[in-house]
Amino acid sequence: MQLSSHSTAPQTDVNHRILEAAQRLFARQGFEKTTTRQLAEAAEIAEGTLFRHFENKKAILVAVVTQGWSEMLTDLLTHLSEMGSYRSIAKLMRERMLTLPKQADLMRVCFMEAQFHPELRDRIQAEIISKMTSVVEAFIQTGIERGTYRDLNPQVVARVFLGMFMIAGFSQDTLMDEDPSPGFQREMAETLADIFLNGILTQPAIQKQPEI
Amino acid sequence: MQLSSHSTAPQTDVNHRILEAAQRLFARQGFEKTTTRQLAEAAEIAEGTLFRHFENKKAILVAVVTQGWSEMLTDLLTHLSEMGSYRSIAKLMRERMLTLPKQADLMRVCFMEAQFHPELRDRIQAEIISKMTSVVEAFIQTGIERGTYRDLNPQVVARVFLGMFMIAGFSQDTLMDEDPSPGFQREMAETLADIFLNGILTQPAIQKQPEI
Amino acid sequence: MQLSSHSTAPQTDVNHRILEAAQRLFARQGFEKTTTRQLAEAAEIAEGTLFRHFENKKAILVAVVTQGWSEMLTDLLTHLSEMGSYRSIAKLMRERMLTLPKQADLMRVCFMEAQFHPELRDRIQAEIISKMTSVVEAFIQTGIERGTYRDLNPQVVARVFLGMFMIAGFSQDTLMDEDPSPGFQREMAETLADIFLNGILTQPAIQKQPEI
Amino acid sequence: MQLSSHSTAPQTDVNHRILEAAQRLFARQGFEKTTTRQLAEAAEIAEGTLFRHFENKKAILVAVVTQGWSEMLTDLLTHLSEMGSYRSIAKLMRERMLTLPKQADLMRVCFMEAQFHPELRDRIQAEIISKMTSVVEAFIQTGIERGTYRDLNPQVVARVFLGMFMIAGFSQDTLMDEDPSPGFQREMAETLADIFLNGILTQPAIQKQPEI
DNA sequence: GATGAATGAGTATTCATTCAT
DNA sequence: CATGAATGAATACTCATTCAT
Structure with a gap:
C-alpha cells in the first residue's frame, strides 16, 4: 500500500482533487459557467493537466x-x-x-x-x-x-x-x-x-x- | 383588431416570438448553451433586433x-x-x-x-x-x-x-x-x-x- | 425671408442642429465613439433623419x-x-x-x-x-x-x-x-x-x- | 544570449512585438479603428494571445x-x-x-x-x-x-x-x-x-x- | 507525466445604414 | 419628407483544447 502509492497515489490523488473541485464549482456556478482554468486552480494543478486525466470538460x-x-x-x-x-x-x-x-x-x-x-x-x-x-x-x-x-x-x-x-x-x-x-x-x-x-x-x- | 394591428402588433409580435423561442430553447439546451444567434433564428428576426427588445440575453x-x-x-x-x-x-x-x-x-x-x-x-x-x-x-x-x-x-x-x-x-x-x-x-x-x-x-x- | 422660411428654414435648421451637436459630441468623445443615435438625440431628430441630411457619418x-x-x-x-x-x-x-x-x-x-x-x-x-x-x-x-x-x-x-x-x-x-x-x-x-x-x-x- | 533565450525571450518577444505593432497601427489609424484582429495579425500571433499579455485593448x-x-x-x-x-x-x-x-x-x-x-x-x-x-x-x-x-x-x-x-x-x-x-x-x-x-x-x- | 503559452472558433453586443410606413 | 424598427457585419473578449518544452 505505502510502497505502491509512489506511482498510483499521485494519479488517484490528482483525479480526486479534480473531481472534488469540479463538484464544488459545478454546483456553485453550473457546468457552462465553470471554466477549465478555475477547475485547474481549484485542484491546484496546471490547466493542461486536466486533459491528461479527462478527455474533455x-x-x-x-x-x-x-x-x-x-x-x-x-x-x-x-x-x-x-x-x-x-x-x-x-x-x-x-x-x-x-x-x-x-x-x-x-x-x-x-x-x-x-x-x-x-x-x-x-x-x-x-x-x-x-x-x-x-x-x-x-x-x-x-x-x-x-x-x-x-x-x-x-x-x-x-x-x-x-x-x-x-x-x-x-x-x-x-x-x-x-x-x-x-x-x-x-x-x-x-x-x-x-x-x-x-x-x-x-x-x-x-x-x-x-x-x- | 386587424386594422389596429398596424402599429401595435409588430412590436408585441416580435416580443412574443422572442419569448416563445427563448422558452423553447432555454428549456431544451439551457440558458448558457443557447446563443443569441439561435434565439434570433428561432424567432425569425435578426440578431441585432433581439437587443432592441431586451437589454441583455x-x-x-x-x-x-x-x-x-x-x-x-x-x-x-x-x-x-x-x-x-x-x-x-x-x-x-x-x-x-x-x-x-x-x-x-x-x-x-x-x-x-x-x-x-x-x-x-x-x-x-x-x-x-x-x-x-x-x-x-x-x-x-x-x-x-x-x-x-x-x-x-x-x-x-x-x-x-x-x-x-x-x-x-x-x-x-x-x-x-x-x-x-x-x-x-x-x-x-x-x-x-x-x-x-x-x-x-x-x-x-x-x-x-x-x-x- | 419670412415666407420662404417655410420650406428652407427647417432644412437649414436641422442641418445646423446636427452640426452643432456633432461638434460638441465629436470634441467630447471623438468621432469613432460618438454614435449616430447620440447624434440624433442631441440634435433632437430621429436617427434616420441624419441620413437625409448627410450621406453618412x-x-x-x-x-x-x-x-x-x-x-x-x-x-x-x-x-x-x-x-x-x-x-x-x-x-x-x-x-x-x-x-x-x-x-x-x-x-x-x-x-x-x-x-x-x-x-x-x-x-x-x-x-x-x-x-x-x-x-x-x-x-x-x-x-x-x-x-x-x-x-x-x-x-x-x-x-x-x-x-x-x-x-x-x-x-x-x-x-x-x-x-x-x-x-x-x-x-x-x-x-x-x-x-x-x-x-x-x-x-x-x-x-x-x-x-x- | 542565444542559449538563454529559450525561456525568457518568447515572453518578452511577444510582448514587444505587440507593442511595436500597436504603436504603428494606433498611429496610423487611431485606437478605435484598430481592431484586435489587426493587432494580432501585425504582431504575428493569434488574437487570443493578445489577451494573455494584456488585459484589455x-x-x-x-x-x-x-x-x-x-x-x-x-x-x-x-x-x-x-x-x-x-x-x-x-x-x-x-x-x-x-x-x-x-x-x-x-x-x-x-x-x-x-x-x-x-x-x-x-x-x-x-x-x-x-x-x-x-x-x-x-x-x-x-x-x-x-x-x-x-x-x-x-x-x-x-x-x-x-x-x-x-x-x-x-x-x-x-x-x-x-x-x-x-x-x-x-x-x-x-x-x-x-x-x-x-x-x-x-x-x-x-x-x-x-x-x- | 506535468506544464502553461498559444490558439482560434465562438460569444454577446454595438451601431451605421436602410426602408416600409 | 420624417421616422424608428429592423438589419447584420463587425467588435472585443473568452475559453476548451493542443503541444512544445
Whole structure:
C-alpha cells in the first residue's frame, strides 16, 4: 500500500482533487459557467493537466455525477437493507434528508446538467436511477404484500419516494424565501417523511414521528 | 383588431416570438448553451433586433421566467379559489399535473437558472413563490382548522404541496427510464396526489381517487 | 425671408442642429465613439433623419470640420487686415488665443480626425490651411521687408505662428497638470505671444506686453 | 544570449512585438479603428494571445504610450543635463526635433487618445508631463537667474518649450500642404528653435544658429 | 507525466445604414 | 419628407483544447 502509492497515489490523488473541485464549482456556478482554468486552480494543478486525466470538460462532469450518484445509491441500499420495520421508512427518509445537504450540491449538478447532456442522462438512468428504483420498488412491493402499505403501483411509489428527496434537496435554495434555518429544514424533512408514510400506510400512524 | 394591428402588433409580435423561442430553447439546451444567434433564428428576426427588445440575453431569461410563473400563479389561485371541498385537493393536483407538461419547459428553465442568477431567484421568490406558498398555506390552514387535515405546520405542508408539482414536472425527463408513456404519466400524477391527500387527511380516504 | 422660411428654414435648421451637436459630441468623445443615435438625440431628430441630411457619418465630420475652419479663417483674416502695426501681432495672438476655447472643441476634432481621414485632411489643407498660411506668410513677408521682422523664411514663420495656436489650444487639456485656471491660461497666451514676437522682431520689445 | 533565450525571450518577444505593432497601427489609424484582429495579425500571433499579455485593448494603449513617453523623458533629461551653455538650448531643440519623426507616431497616439481616456491622461500627466515640465522649469529658472533668459514665468516657458515639440511633431502631417521635404522639415526645426531662443534671451542672438 | 503559452472558433453586443410606413 | 424598427457585419473578449518544452 505505502510502497505502491509512489506511482498510483499521485494519479488517484490528482483525479480526486479534480473531481472534488469540479463538484464544488459545478454546483456553485453550473457546468457552462465553470471554466477549465478555475477547475485547474481549484485542484491546484496546471490547466493542461486536466486533459491528461479527462478527455474533455464534459468527461469531468460525467465522472462527478456518476461517482456522486453511486455513493448515494450505496448509501440508500445499505440503509434500506438494514431496516427492520416497514413502518420505519419515515425514519430513513428523515435521516437521509438531513445528511442530504452534503450531497445537495451533487444533486443539483445532476438535475441541471442531465437535462442537456443526453449521454449523461442515459448513463445516470441506466446505472443509477433504474437500480435505485428497482431496489426501492422491491421494498415497497414487499410492504404492500405484507399489508403494511396500501395497494398502490410500487413502480410509481418508488419514484415518488425518490422524488421526495428531490423536494428536500431543492427546497433549500429554490422553494424557500431566503431563510432555510436548520430548524425549519429539519421540520421540512420530518413532515415530508410523515406525509409520505401516512400516505402509503394502510393503518395510518396519524401522529408525527410515531416510531423512533 | 386587424386594422389596429398596424402599429401595435409588430412590436408585441416580435416580443412574443422572442419569448416563445427563448422558452423553447432555454428549456431544451439551457440558458448558457443557447446563443443569441439561435434565439434570433428561432424567432425569425435578426440578431441585432433581439437587443432592441431586451437589454441583455439575461433580460430575456428573466422575462421568460417571470411571465411563465405569473401564468402558473394565476392558474393555481383560480383553481384553488374555485374548490369546494378540502378533500378535492387531490383532484386539483391531478388536473394541474396533467396540464403541466405544457409548462414543464418553463419550470425546468426556472429551477435550473434560478440557481445561478441570484437576481432572478430573488425576483421569483419575492413575486411568485412567496405568494404561492402563502395562498396555499392559508388554504391548508383552513383545512386544518376544520379538522379535515392533520395538525401539521401549514407553512411546511404548503411547500410540500408545491414540491409535489416539481416531482411531477421533473419525473418526466429525469426520474424516468426513457419511457414516460402518457398512461404512466397519468398514474404518476394520480398516485402523487393520492399519497399527498392521504398523508394529510385526518380520516384517510384509503382508496385511490375516492372523489371525482 | 419670412415666407420662404417655410420650406428652407427647417432644412437649414436641422442641418445646423446636427452640426452643432456633432461638434460638441465629436470634441467630447471623438468621432469613432460618438454614435449616430447620440447624434440624433442631441440634435433632437430621429436617427434616420441624419441620413437625409448627410450621406453618412463621416460626411458629418467633414462638414463640422470644414465649417469650423472656415470660421477661424474668416476671423483670422478679418483681424489681420485690421491690424495697424506689425508690432501688434502679439496683441492679435493674445486676443485670438483667449477666444479660442470656444473653438478649441473644433480644433481638437480637427487635429484628431484629420490624421485618419485622408480625404478630410486633404480638404482642410487645400481649402483652409494653405489659405491661412499664405495670408499669414504675406503678412510676415511685409513685416520682414519693412525691417520690423528678422529675415527668416516667411513660409516657416507662418507655420510657427499657426502652430502657436495649437499649443494654446492643446495646452488646456494635455499639457497642463489638472488645473488650467483662467489666470494661468491667460498668462500662457500672453507669454506665448510675447516669446513669438520677441523671437521674430529685429528690435525686440523686451518687456512683456509693451503695446496694448 | 542565444542559449538563454529559450525561456525568457518568447515572453518578452511577444510582448514587444505587440507593442511595436500597436504603436504603428494606433498611429496610423487611431485606437478605435484598430481592431484586435489587426493587432494580432501585425504582431504575428493569434488574437487570443493578445489577451494573455494584456488585459484589455486599452491596456495595450496605455503600455504603448507610457513606454514611449518614458523614452522621451529619459532622452530629454539626458541631453538637458549634458548641456553646457544656456544659449545652446536651440541646438538641443533642433537635434531633438529632427530625431522626432521616429517618435512622432507615438506623440500622435498620445495626444489623440489622451483626450478620451482620462485614466491615460492622468497617468501621462502624473508620470511624465509633470516631471518633464519641472525639469525644464528648473533649467529655465536657472537661465533666468543667470540673466541669460528674460524674466518670464518659468512654469509657462517650460510649457511653451514642450509645446514647440508638439508643433514640430504635428507640423508634418497636419500643418503641411502635402510636401514635408526633409529640407523644409529641417528649416522648420531650426526656425522654431531660433524663434524660441530669441524670444527668451535677454541679449538676442539675432542671426539664426549663432552657436554650434 | 506535468506544464502553461498559444490558439482560434465562438460569444454577446454595438451601431451605421436602410426602408416600409 | 420624417421616422424608428429592423438589419447584420463587425467588435472585443473568452475559453476548451493542443503541444512544445
